[in-house]
Amino acid sequence: MIDGMTDTAGAARDPDTVSRFVEHFAAQLVEAGMPRMPARVFAALLASDSGTLTSAELGEQLKISPAAVSGAVRYLAQVHLVSREREPGSRRERYRVRNDQWYEALTNREAIIKRWEDALREGVVSLGPDTPAGRRLTETLAFFEFLEGELDTLMDRWRVRRDELFGPG
Amino acid sequence: MIDGMTDTAGAARDPDTVSRFVEHFAAQLVEAGMPRMPARVFAALLASDSGTLTSAELGEQLKISPAAVSGAVRYLAQVHLVSREREPGSRRERYRVRNDQWYEALTNREAIIKRWEDALREGVVSLGPDTPAGRRLTETLAFFEFLEGELDTLMDRWRVRRDELFGPG
DNA sequence: CCTTAACTTCACAAATTTCTGAAGTAAGCG
C-alpha cells in the first residue's frame, strides 16, 4: 500500500486520476459542441461521489475563478443538466447532477427540434409545396415530427431497461 | 400576376424569399452548434430544386469567397451531410444533399457516442466501480449503449413510415 | 505541353468568444 492512499473498497480518489478523467470526458463534450467551462464543471460533478459540489469546490478543483463557475453553472442549469440547491441555513449553494436528469436533458432537444420544424414549414410555403425543393423540405419535416414522437417512447423503454439492469429506483 | 414572376406550379423562386429561408434555417443550425458557413451552405443546398449546387453558385448566392465554400463543404462532407460529385468531363464539382443521407447523418453521431463510452469506461476504472461516482458512470454508460441500439431500429421504423407517407423509393 | 479553369491551402486580419479581476448584491450572523 502506497503512502497517502486511502484503502477504500474501490480505487482511491487520487486527485490526478480524477482530474484526468474529468478533463478527458469534458473534452468529448466540447467536441460535441458544449462550451469548455460548462463541460468541465459537468464532468467534475459526474465524477463526484455525492453528485453535488459547491461553487468553491468546483473553483478549486478546476482552477477557475468564481465568475467562471457562475457562468458555467448558469449554462448547465439552462439546459437542465444540473440543478441548483440552496443549502438550508447557509448562503452556500450546491450544484447537483441527478442520474436521470442528464439523459432527459439530452433528449430534451425538443425545443430545438420544434424551431427547426417551424423553419421548415415556413420554407415549404416559401419555396412552394409542389416544387422539388418544397417536397424535400416536407420530407425532412416529416422526419422531425416522427423523431419527436419516438423520443418519448424511447425514454420509456430506457426506464424499463434501467430497472432491469440496476433494479427499481 | 406581378411582373418578373414566373408562373410555375409552385411559388416563384424569388431570390429574396429563398434567401430568407436559407438564412433562417441556417440560424437554427448554428444555434444547435453547427459553424456558420457550413450551416448556410447546407441550407442553400436543401433549398435548391436539384439538391446540387456548384462551388461558384454557392459563392454567388451566399456572397462568400471560394475559400469559405471550400471550408464549409469539407466540414459537411466530413459529417456526411453532403456528398461531392465530379461532373464528368469537367473540373467543376457538384455538392449534393440527398434526401435520406441528411437524417442518417443526424443519427450517425455514433462515432461521438462511441468516444463518450470509451471515456466513461475509463472513468469507471479510475474512480472504482464500487464507488458512488463509479456507479453513476456505469449507469450513464448503460444508457449510451442502450441508445446506440435504439438508433438503428429507429431508422428502420422511419423508412417504413416514410414509405407510408410518400410511397416507396 | 502550355493555358486556363476550378478548387484548395495558407497566412493574416477581423470578429467573436472566453475567462478573469473587481465591483456589486444578497443573505446569514452577531
Place this chain on the structure above:
DNA sequence: CGCTTACTTCAGAAATTTGTGAAGTTAAGG
C-alpha cells in the same frame, strides 16, 4: 443594523475562431 461570506455581474484582456485574398495544385482542353 452592520459585518462578512458567497455568489453574480460587468468591463476588458487574451485567446480562439472565422473568413478573406493570394498563391498553389490539379486536371481539362487546345
